Amino acid sequence: MEPCYLTAADAAARIRAKTLTCEELVRSCLKRIEERDADVRAFIHLDPARAIAKARELDKRPPLGPLHGIPFAVKDMIDTVDMPTTHNSPLYQGHQPAKDAGCVAVVRHNGALILGKTDTVEFASGGRKALTRNPHNLAHTPGGSSSGSGAAVGDFMVPLAFGTQTGGSHIRPASFNGIYGLKPTWSTVTREGAKMLSPMCDTVGWYGRSVADLQLVAEAFRIFSPAAEKPVETRQLRVAVVQTPYWHRIEPAGREALAIAAKRLQQAGAKVEDMTLPQQFGSTFEAQETIMHGEGAAAFLPELLAHGDRLHSDLRALAENSRNVTGRAMAAAHDLVADCRKTFDAYFSSFDVVLTPSVPGEAPEGLHTTGDWVFNAFWTVLHVPCLAIPCTRGSKGLPVGIQIIGPRYGDARLLRIAEAVAAAVDVEQSKS
Amino acid sequence: MEPCYLTAADAAARIRAKTLTCEELVRSCLKRIEERDADVRAFIHLDPARAIAKARELDKRPPLGPLHGIPFAVKDMIDTVDMPTTHNSPLYQGHQPAKDAGCVAVVRHNGALILGKTDTVEFASGGRKALTRNPHNLAHTPGGSSSGSGAAVGDFMVPLAFGTQTGGSHIRPASFNGIYGLKPTWSTVTREGAKMLSPMCDTVGWYGRSVADLQLVAEAFRIFSPAAEKPVETRQLRVAVVQTPYWHRIEPAGREALAIAAKRLQQAGAKVEDMTLPQQFGSTFEAQETIMHGEGAAAFLPELLAHGDRLHSDLRALAENSRNVTGRAMAAAHDLVADCRKTFDAYFSSFDVVLTPSVPGEAPEGLHTTGDWVFNAFWTVLHVPCLAIPCTRGSKGLPVGIQIIGPRYGDARLLRIAEAVAAAVDVEQSKS
Numbered sequence: 001m002e003p004c005y006l007t008a009a010d011a012a013a014r015i016r017a018k019t020l021t022c023e024e025l026v027r028s029c030l031k032r033i034e035e036r037d038a039d040v041r042a043f044i045h046l047d048p049a050r051a052i053a054k055a056r057e058l059d060k061r062p063p064l065g066p067l068h069g070i071p072f073a074v075k076d077m078i079d080t081v082d083m084p085t086t087h088n089s090p091l092y093q094g095h096q097p098a099k100d101a102g103c104v105a106v107v108r109h110n111g112a113l114i115l116g117k118t119d120t121v122e123f124a125s126g127g128r129k130a131l132t133r134n135p136h137n138l139a140h141t142p143g144g145s146s147s148g149s150g151a152a153v154g155d156f157m158v159p160l161a162f163g164t165q166t167g168g169s170h171i172r173p174a175s176f177n178g179i180y181g182l183k184p185t186w187s188t189v190t191r192e193g194a195k196m197l198s199p200m201c202d203t204v205g206w207y208g209r210s211v212a213d214l215q216l217v218a219e220a221f222r223i224f225s226p227a228a229e230k231p232v233e234t235r236q237l238r239v240a241v242v243q244t245p246y247w248h249r250i251e252p253a254g255r256e257a258l259a260i261a262a263k264r265l266q267q268a269g270a271k272v273e274d275m276t277l278p279q280q281f282g283s284t285f286e287a288q289e290t291i292m293h294g295e296g297a298a299a300f301l302p303e304l305l306a307h308g309d310r311l312h313s314d315l316r317a318l319a320e321n322s323r324n325v326t327g328r329a330m331a332a333a334h335d336l337v338a339d340c341r342k343t344f345d346a347y348f349s350s351f352d353v354v355l356t357p358s359v360p361g362e363a364p365e366g367l368h369t370t371g372d373w374v375f376n377a378f379w380t381v382l383h384v385p386c387l388a389i390p391c392t393r394g395s396k397g398l399p400v401g402i403q404i405i406g407p408r409y410g411d412a413r414l415l416r417i418a419e420a421v422a423a424a425v426d427v428e429q430s431k432s
Numbered sequence: 433m434e435p436c437y438l439t440a441a442d443a444a445a446r447i448r449a450k451t452l453t454c455e456e457l458v459r460s461c462l463k464r465i466e467e468r469d470a471d472v473r474a475f476i477h478l479d480p481a482r483a484i485a486k487a488r489e490l491d492k493r494p495p496l497g498p499l500h501g502i503p504f505a506v507k508d509m510i511d512t513v514d515m516p517t518t519h520n521s522p523l524y525q526g527h528q529p530a531k532d533a534g535c536v537a538v539v540r541h542n543g544a545l546i547l548g549k550t551d552t553v554e555f556a557s558g559g560r561k562a563l564t565r566n567p568h569n570l571a572h573t574p575g576g577s578s579s580g581s582g583a584a585v586g587d588f589m590v591p592l593a594f595g596t597q598t599g600g601s602h603i604r605p606a607s608f609n610g611i612y613g614l615k616p617t618w619s620t621v622t623r624e625g626a627k628m629l630s631p632m633c634d635t636v637g638w639y640g641r642s643v644a645d646l647q648l649v650a651e652a653f654r655i656f657s658p659a660a661e662k663p664v665e666t667r668q669l670r671v672a673v674v675q676t677p678y679w680h681r682i683e684p685a686g687r688e689a690l691a692i693a694a695k696r697l698q699q700a701g702a703k704v705e706d707m708t709l710p711q712q713f714g715s716t717f718e719a720q721e722t723i724m725h726g727e728g729a730a731a732f733l734p735e736l737l738a739h740g741d742r743l744h745s746d747l748r749a750l751a752e753n754s755r756n757v758t759g760r761a762m763a764a765a766h767d768l769v770a771d772c773r774k775t776f777d778a779y780f781s782s783f784d785v786v787l788t789p790s791v792p793g794e795a796p797e798g799l800h801t802t803g804d805w806v807f808n809a810f811w812t813v814l815h816v817p818c819l820a821i822p823c824t825r826g827s828k829g830l831p832v833g834i835q836i837i838g839p840r841y842g843d844a845r846l847l848r849i850a851e852a853v854a855a856a857v858d859v860e861q862s863k864s
Contacts, residue, residue, distance in 0.1 A: 098530040102628075102734040109737035185759070190730045192628040196534075199619045199631055222733065298622045301654065302534040305541035327617075327841025331777060334815075334840075338770030345763060383766075408766070409759025 003028040008070050008159035009212035015069045022055040022069030026113060029071045033157045039138055041131040042152035044076045045083050046116035054113050065110030066219050072107055073161035075149045076117035077124045078204070079193035080104055083116070087123045087195055088130060091307050101193025103162055103204045103221075110220040115158055118148025121370065123303075124164055125197045125296065127312030129367060134176060136398050140363040143173030144370030146207075150177040153207040154399075160217060161207045165380050166197045166292060168373025170205040171403055174388035176363035176371065178399030180422075181207045182214045184411050186383035188223045198295040200334070201288065201380050210429065211418045214387065218415055229412045232352075234420040235269035240351040242275050242405075245282035246374045251361030253394030254375075258357055261391050261402045261425045265355070268424035275347065275354070284340055284378035287333035291381060293318065294325040294333075337381045344382055345407040353417045358386075358403035362394035375403075385411040387418050390426050435460040440502050440591035441644035447501045454487040454501030458545060461503045465589045471570055473563040474584035476508045477515050478548035486545050497542030498651050504539055505593035507581045508549040509556045510636070511625035512536055515548070519555045519627055520562060523739050533625025535594055535636045535653075542652040547590055550580025553802065555735075556596055557629045557728065559744030561799055566608060568830050572795040575605030576802030578639075582609040585639040586831075592649060593639045597812050598629045598724060600805025602637040603835055606820035608795035608803065610831030612854075613639045614646045616843050618815035620655045630727040632766070633720065633812050642861065643850040646819065650847055661844045664784075666852040667701035672783040674707050674837075677714035678806045683793030685826030686807075690789055693823050693834045693857045697787070700856035707779065707786070716772055716810035719765035723813060725750065726757040726765075769813050776814060777839040785849045790818075790835035794826035807835075817843040819850050822858050 003011060003025045014020035030048045037043055051071070058069045074080055077087045079097035081104075086092045100108060108114055119130035121144045130147035134140040135155035142151040146163030153161050154177025163170040165183045174181030183205040191204045206217045241262050243250070250258075266272045296318040303311050304319035311319070347354075357375045364371050379386050385408075390401045404421055406414035422429070435443060435457045446452035462480045469475055483503070490501045506512055509519045511529035513536075518524045532540060540546060551562035553576045562579035566572040567587035574583040578595030582605025585593050595602040597615045606613030615637040623636045638649045673694050675682070682690075698704045728750040735743050736751035743751070779786075789807045796803050811818050817840075822833045836853055838846035854861070 096530055098528055100734070102731070105734035105738055109734070187631045187727050188730055190628065190734060191631070192731065192734075196622065196624040199623070221730070295619050298620055298653070299534070299624065302532070302537035302541070302622060302624075306537055327843075331773075331840045335770070335774045338767070338774070341763075342767045342770070408763045411759075 004032040004156045006159065007210040007213050008208050009210055009216055011159055012066060012068065012070055012216060016063065022058040022113065023052060025069060026051050026055040026071050026115065029115065029158055036155055036157065040133055040135050040151050040155050042118050042148040042155065042157060043116045044086060044088065044119050044148065051113065051115055058111065058113060063111055066216050067107055068111030070112050070160055071115040071158045072112040073115050073118050073149055073152045073158040074104055075120050075124070075146050075162050075164060077120050077164070077195040078104060078162055080114060080117065085117065088120050088128055089122050091310060099193065102190030103194070107217065107220055118152055118161060120147060121145030122312060123195050123315065124166065124169055126314030126318060129370065133367065134363050134398070136178065137396070140365050140398060141176065141367055141370050143176035143363060145169040146173045147370065149207055150174060150179065153177065153209060154179045159208065160213060163205050163207060164194055165203050165205055165376065166201045167288065167380060168376025171358050171376050171386050171388045172371055172373055174207060175358040175399065175401035178390045179207050179209055180211060180214055181205055181388040182218065183386045184223055185385045185409050188409065188411060189221050196299045198292040200291050200295060203380065211415065211422045215415050218411065223411045229416045232416045232420045234424060237270040237353065237417065237420055238351045239265055239270050239272045240275035240347065240354050241272060242277060242354050242356040244356060244375060245277060246285060249360050249372060249374045250357060253361035253400045254357045254359055257391045257400040257402055261355055264424045265421065275351070278343060280336060281340055283336060284381065285374060287336045288377040288381035290325055290329050290333040293323050294330045297321040341382050341408065344384065348407045353414065354405040356403055356405060358388050358401050362396050362398040362400055379405060383408050385414050387414055389418065389422050390428065436464040436588045438591065439642040439645050440640050441642055441648055443591055444498060444500065444502055444648060448495065454490040454545065455484060457501060458483050458487040458503050458547070461547065461590055468587055468589060472565055472567050472583050472587050474550050474580040474587065474589060475548045476518060476520065476551050476580065483545065483547055490543065490545060495543055498648050499539055500543030502544050502592055503547040503590045504544040505547050505550050505581055505584050505590040506536055507552050507556070507578050507594050507596060509552050509596070509627040510536060510594055512546060512549065517549065520552045520560055521554050523742060531625065534622030535626070539649065539652055550584055550593060552579060553577030554744055555627050555747065556598065556601055558746030558750060561802065565799065566795050566830070568610065569828070572797050572830060573608065573799055573802050575608035575795060577601040578605045579802065581639055582606060582611065585609065585641060586611045591640065592645060595637050595639060596626055597635050597637055597808065598633045599720065599812060600808025603790050603808050603818050603820045604803055604805055606639060607790040607831065607833035610822045611639050611641055612643060612646055613637055613820040614650065615812070615818040616655055617817045617840050620841065620843060621653050628731045630724040632723050632727060635812065643847065643854045647847050650843065655843045661848045664848045664852045666856060669702040669785065669849065669852055670783045671697055671702050671704045672707035672779065672786050673704060674709060674786050674788040676788060676807060677709060678717060681792050681804060681806045682789060685793035685832045686789045686791055689823045689832040689834055693787055696856045697853065707783070710775060712768060713772055716769055716813065717806060719768045720809040720813035722757055722761050722765040725755050726762045729753040773814050773840065776816065780839045785846065786837040788835055788837060790820050790833050794828050794830040794832055811837060815840050817846050819846055821850065821854050822860065
């Protein structure tokens with residue numbers, strides 16, 4: 001097998017065992033990118049010669065951490081000290097930050113090889129879409145705003161990549177590209193050096209091709225001691241299936257994915273029950289929008305003042321608070337979601353995990369859209385950890401995943417639960 | 433009068449009226465700095481020749497905004513594209529950011545002349561103290577972490593300066609230096625490019641020497657339309673005097689300042705009543721500490737991995753979560769303060785403004801301390817706007833202020849209320 005097809009966890013184990021070199025791995029990834037990226041267009045910046053030199057350097061030294069030698073792609077609204085950060089904006093072409101973003105520094109100091117920058121919706125906020133196409137069908141979107149990161153991991157160009165989620169930018173592309181993704185609990189991972197949109201929502205997450213991949217990165221971030229959690233037995237798992245107040249926007253493929261996942265978990269011995277969220281959760285999607293737009297006005301004011309009409313009209317509208325979000329509406333939105341956070345956490349005395357849609361269905365056709373984030377944004381503002389798991393394929397042959405959700409700061413346990421859930425639900429991988 | 437003694441609002445009016453040039457103003461500030469800063473040590477970075485060249489350039493062009501030509505100092509943990517940002521850390525000496533922080537960009541595009549960088553507690557988080565001394569008595573602290581910014585404005589070196597507050601880093605130095613300061617509602621002003629400590633608490637604020645100075649900057653930030661609020665009549669003002677659950681840490685000078693302010697407001701015709709916060713507010717100081725330390729671990733992990741033992745032991749302890757803050761404690765702290773935010777806002781149906789201590793008393797002697805932030809940190813985590821107003825002097829002759837507080841997002845109205853309160857309370861300025 002070509003090393004590029006290895007999961008990050010498998011590749012890391014082989015590098016530790018010295019049955020694979022960092023150089024072999026990165027060369028395989030670069031070859032895959034060369035073959036595929038003219039079509040997929042995941043990368044905005046890539047320097048193959050430099051990546052090989054870095055890999056050779058990593059091969060010469062003792063392991064820096066759990067990610068030693070693993071190529072890692074970075075969404076291009078996250079700062080990198082050795083590569084430009086363009087935000088996919090015409091205004092930031094060639095912009096070279098003076099410092100790594102916090103998340104990049106953490107994985108780099110744990111041995112990761114920062115391979116390149118991936119295309120994104122402009123500033124991960126609005127404006128231009130990425131040029132990236134869905135590797136499973138080039139006529140379809142890979143989702144967004146973490147378009148390039150999702151597609152690069154889904155297409156075996158790189159084992160790991162950073163995305164971000166303010167609305168539904170991380171979990172949605174995971175589903176559309178048939179990969180795993182973790183959006184950790186709000187503010188357990190530093191987002192310093194990632195472009196701000198909404199301080200109350202912005203979250204850095206990562207993609208991989210197995211639960212073990214997600215764990216490897218979580219270990220580097222020391223999120224409330226992931227190593228301390230014990231493996232979970234599927235037979236002891238109490239799963240709450242939550243259709244959410246936005247079920248009217250589900251499509252046949254999303255409905256089927258949720259049903260299949262629930263059934264497979266039941267067959268594996270888990271206790272699976274339906275749960276209905278209280279009525280106030282029906283306003284959380286709107287609350288997230290209010291908060292994101294209210295805070296976005298402050299976040300994009302500097303860009304508006306610096307660039308004026310050259311700033312994309314979507315972002316000008318954001319900076320100018322064109323939705324007329326009021327302070328009163330902001331406070332009411334914050335109070336609503338704070339109540340819901342508390343209510344939601346309390347459910348975990350009766351359940352271990354929530355199983356819920358990650359997307360309405362398959363990735364839509366065309367690059368004019370990145371799909372519907374209705375099943376993501378309210379979870380983001382609730383601050384809970386969300387973990388995307390591949391599940392099935394829809395009628396067009398495209399992947400459709402589900403997500404599992406834990407209580408705030410329950411990331412370490414959620415990663416353990418994900419092992420059990422993935423073994424039951426992700427039949428394709430469990431077979432391979 | 434030497435122009436350096438003008439308030440920002442007065443200087444801006446003269447520049448607009450062409451009775452003062454930007455060059456005259458900056459030369460006066462530079463002269464004051466030259467005379468005083470060997471003692472006060474407010475500035476870490478200053479380039480007089482460049483500042484004069486910038487002032488001349490501003491004199492040649494039509495006004496860029498309300499801050500045209502006004503010198504503005506920046507706390508040295510906030511990024512500046514044309515000056516190093518050292519965070520007062522030995523690890524960042526000479527570090528040159530590639531981009532202005534959002535707040536710097538906003539005032540720069542509104543015409544402010546970024547004059548220099550001011551000393552700070554290391555990363556505004558711990559570690560080394562600033563070398564800055566209190567301009568009212570060099571043997572005393574100016575407070576911190578915004579030490580240099582507070583002292584520079586208090587000592588007439590610069591009319592305006594940025595500080596930040598995560599615990600009590602902004603309002604406390606305002607009181608100790610006898611100046612005005614606004615810590616706006618959380619996330620109404622972008623803190624992108626200011627060193628992160630706690631995403632739930634970090635707030636950029638500014639100092640001036642009058643309410644009009646604070647308004648001038650608020651106008652540049654367009655905080656929920658400050659211009660839309662009408663002036664407030666003192667006779668119609670309903671003031672709640674709040675001793676807070678931490679009143680046992682008040683000192684005689686702080687007790688007297690609060691009493692004097694209440695009395696002066698009453699004499700000016702305001703309706704002044706005592707208000708006691710409910711019992712749950714008695715845990716908010718501890719909740720802020722939990723949140724700050726839990727989030728600080730994530731924020732400083734990159735520094736720990738990059739610098740190891742060279743990182744100051746305070747910051748290593750933070751990054752290593754030496755207080756063993758748990759996820760459960762984090763969630764409980766978030767839920768408590770969310771409840772208190774809602775409860776506190778509701779009081780504003782009966783009151784217009786809260787009057788409360790900004791500090792226990794006068795600035796302590798010595799530079800080994802920056803004073804006690806017990807009267808600040810819980811307000812910070814409650815996200816409410818806090819506005820510091822000078823009031824009186826203590827037995828050592830040092831300034832002691834009070835602060836007024838409004839509901840979340842009530843910044844524009846609070847600035848109007850501050851006009852009325854300052855006219856009654858700040859007798860020294862009202863006389864001058």
